[in-house]
Amino acid sequence: MNKLNQTKSIWVSLLLALTLILGSCSKDFLNTRPVGRVLEVNYYQTEEQAFEALVSIYDVLQWNDQYGFTMFRFLQNVASDDTYAGGSDASDQPSWVAYDNFTLTPNLGPQRGFWRKSYKGIYRANLFLEKIDGIEDASEAFRTRTKGEAKFLRAKFYFDLVRLFGNVPLIDHTLGASEYYTVEQVGPDQIYPLIISDLEDAIAVLPSSVSSNQLGRVTKGAAQALLARALLFENDENNMSQVASLCESVIQSGEYSLLTSFADLWTADGEWSSESVFEITYSENSASDWGSFGWGGGEGNVGVQFIGMRDYNGPTYATGWGFCPVSTELEAAMDGDPRYGYTIIDADALPGAEYTPGYQNTGFLMRKYAPIAANVAPDGDPALNWGNNIREIRYADVLLMAAEAIVRSGGSEGTARTYLNQVRDRVGLAALTSSGNQLLEDIYTERRLELATEGHRFFDLIRTGKASEVLGDQGFVASTHTYLPIPQQEIDAAPDVLTQNPGY
Template sequence: MKQFKLYIGIAVIGAGILTGCSKSFLELTPRGTELEANFYRNEDELAQGLVAVYDVMGWGTSGGYTMKMPLLTAASDEAYAGGSDASDQPNWVAYDNFTLDPQRGPQVGLWQKNYSGVYKANLLLEKLEGSTSISETFRMRAESEAKFLRAYFYFDLVRFFGKIPLILGPISSDQLYSFPQSEPQDIYAQIEKDLNEARPGLPATVPVNENGRITRGAATALLGKVIIFQNNDGRMLEAAQLLQEVNSGGVYQLLTNFGDIFRPDNKFNAESILEIQHSNLAAWGDWGWINGGEGNVGVQFIGAADYNGNVYSNGWGFCPITLDLVEAMKDDPRFEFTIVDGKKMKAEGATYNARYQNTDYFIRKYAPQKAYRSTVGTSEINWPYNEIEIRLADTYLLEAEALVRGGGDAGRAKSLLDAVRGRVGLGSVAPSLDNIYNERRLELATEGHRFFDLVRTGKAAAVLADQGFTSGKNEVLPIPQVEIDVTNKTLIQNPNY
């Protein structure tokens, strides 16, 4: 493949063909006659199909605003929903206070997004298998990437919904509305199968012009994480071995300065293992078209509303930080890179308007900074901030956890935990599970990990009790009622919804 950039200029061409959408964004020459039947004829067209699968990872407006990082931050004890009032984004408020029901919540968008990704990955895999005009080198890598991406989408689906349909290829129209749900263990087994088959065909590193493509390290890290999330202590050393491949392989390293990890001008840095690309190159300006642009609208969401000052740009006031997280981090060196202190901003001359659930503390890691505000298109939906899904500190702490839970090398677990702490000048602590989980809370705060960590460790019911979390129910979202209705109740609703 000559060039592979995960930007909308290529992605929408593929996406438009795959979805049959009537809008063809950034197509200089209309391609209305190019349909699935006469596409995928060569490596260039198959490459466009692959980029279209990648493109789904960055969707944040499918079925409403469903940007994963801020949404999961609001669902956890790290932040509230916020916004102008409780009716601003009722689906976010429902997740924040666990008043979810089959019609209310973020489930429609999350379901649509991830099954769109599964569909596109399945379609591409089918076309790759049937193609006789491509090299084996191209086929192997493209299949590996497609299988990783299918595993990625199913990992989100099983964590968000539990029992879901497991679709691994094209299905007929009569099957479309009668496809049964599979048990979570079967979903996890398929995710592991896809990742194990993907790893050998992926490169250890990629050149700069291919930043954003999946590497072997990303697949290995995700596989280790998937095993840990199944909570089988008998497999923890298996997960630890996989994560050690990533952590000791020499490809990644902890950045010396914690704050450098999240700088928009430091994308794909040495600590980043899996990163979702966003840009303002699309210059999108249409509020009405779902999944239209490549910018990260989550950045706009979390900024202080009507901000006027030197550093930040005006935001919408979502996800104000809880005072619990402020208290937990107040003496931590990572505080200034994790949390914006609004009272301090005001003391320095800035102003902003308090909105719903305001605490005067805001997310810092992805805060909208004036220096990166787009000058093209509609600025609010063209923020060029990437999302780091997996980074080295995450995999260090996951390996340490797996070693402790599996009865492995306690000395190595301690060195991994100490490395994360030492990077910000903190001293050594014992490698207990409590210390490891607390370090995950502080190190990874507001990056979208906390809610699922609470669920998988069995702590969600206690920690989120004052938000209304109900054990045996809120570990997963409800299945969208529209999906149950359209399948004539083939799909069974999750318990207690």
Template structure:
């Protein structure tokens, strides 16, 4: 998914009527104007545009408020605070940071609507390909696989964020829009597993260079391995280890020699990247009212130091200041300098910035607003061309190691995986215990949005986050958006512990 000025709009039925806007670079198309959904999806070109509409939602970070996954989930963990100018700047973030969400306060509206928009677009695409004789078999198989991957991707977000959610695998008629009820997490996981197992055989390994951003077989297996790990079912965890070994051994991925190179915005889709969500400043977007219409990543603007003046970086808004906990945890690790910006050191070198709410003088570096790539057209704050790396090889190495240890598998192989991650940083070998693997995950993947879910799924969240407000049987899930409960007249039920 690289980007260019390609735009089209089709009317689609989700939980509400929505329009879609896409500007994608791996499609060499010209602008197409407007078409009704009923007259669309007739040709491969139109189906391809529908596919891009589904992919497009993965980029969104501003549905129902600013809900960019990487910084938001970092704020929910012990890696950073919420930050901003004050507690009232982004109260939904502050509520997630201290686990004081309720049915109307928190990031749930944006995360819910984003995921169901993506699911609806995938469902619509799948329905339109049924019986379409204008599509070649190879084209149809691949697009079907991609649509199922996208649906699985969004359901994985939903089940981790909300637990019980409506399971929708078809385009709903109007009469069924407001009668949907929630399915148990086990049912959601079963559907995700089914979609991914049906998807990966038809996906390429790897994708062509001109199609970077489309999912590969390796990405589908990596996501499936991660999903199975999250089920906490020992049999499935053993299967996860097998899948992750295939990802780590058979698809040509390789750890980069330089840790810093992973997050260099000029080094997109590196050999270490397995699932990467692209962003671009080509659209020169400037519409604050519909930020998702552009292709830029707003997260770097969020996490940069406020009113910063100095070398390397651009000014940001001061969200997600790094916690003292993470600083202390990483201070003796060589990855610290590539993960965390030391504001005091910058000031000592002559830089200036404004301390904001919850300031610690430490900031996220992996996705910082690097001045060299700041957009020169449109609204720069909306157009950061910095990709989001959702899954990378060091992550799958550590997941395989964990899955092997938890399922009683090959401990020697688990040690090899752990040592490979540490070896890049010239760190010595450690025993492949779960504690060592979990510590390595925090060190290696800090501020990338993994930590909160890692704590929840391994039953460590109460011990780690309890002092800042996390409570068992409540805080692991967000509240269901009150609007969904109201519009369905209580067919959809609120999660326990929320009012």
């Protein structure tokens, strides 16, 4: 067993054990039933138990099965101009189609799954932060580091919520029964301070690196990069110098570097490489089946199955379900780019291969997370056991965030070009010499091509004010579709707490 698979097995073993221990302890947001509270009180007694509880917070990052198929990064591709929804036909996954063409309603779309996942993660983080200092068996070093990890994770869940919904309930502690229907729904101006505070606390205590048997745990660099991303999305020009400083701290740490080969990023050996600042870890060894689907019980990445070619028969790839066909716009934008073949599969040009075209088929499919025949899981349902990690934060992204923030804050354009051209040089592209607004546009273009189909494009269009221009033909209206609707089921459960987003 190689080092990476051994690490994945360690995490899977812990997570499967926690399914039995903590599965009944988590509460849906606004669920007043005190499920498992006695068990929780009894459980947080030792450092070992505390670590298992910490792993249960990480576990939520993997979830892509809440109220259907809700794979975060893949659905952001669908909302953008990188891919269409796809599938067998328009009725295959109606929530995906609704996100693709912006026909979302409070009852139709991926919002309920996103909401549930984030608030379950927040609940687990809040509970951990309340319990950890009371565990006498835990060392001070353990408490300090794990509190930093829990705060990073809480910040990540809130950052997802604020980007997706805008106005959301702010819950920074576990709620008593009397609080469930008095929680206040607040705007981004009150959510961002918690995100920033949590990440600053995490930066202060997290290690710069982790040992090979701890891959998957967050580091100082991951917290710095996530804070930079959050401030960049918040889009306050006064914070751009801080974004640049955070990114340059990651760059100058010496912990990260671009891989020589862009292609290697998307192999199993490319997971947790020198370019990985943070990944969401999945495993092909959990033997998950459909009995574990829907409640976060599996450890595989079903998104990989989603994007494979339908009924595929041929070399290299395994069959899939035909979702996320690459848009003709992205295919044209990448034509001639050295990253094309590692980003896009030209299905009709594959020698000795055949597949069934699905809904919105363009003949082009996602390559970065494509199902590879050699990686099919040995046990369980293959569709649910793909081990492809999600590259949540790549070093290339940090370089491009740094370049953008430097330009926007009036910093050295030479330094910004250096970071931009490092990304281009890795794939053999000529250095750019632009300046001013053209340099900023070149950085945005490079983000589109370097990070294509990784789930960043939609949020980049939102924060740069280009969404209406680019996505208008898909039905996007900024006054409505900047945010998802609040799930109707949540409003029905707490009508005096939650207000629907405008336009829905």
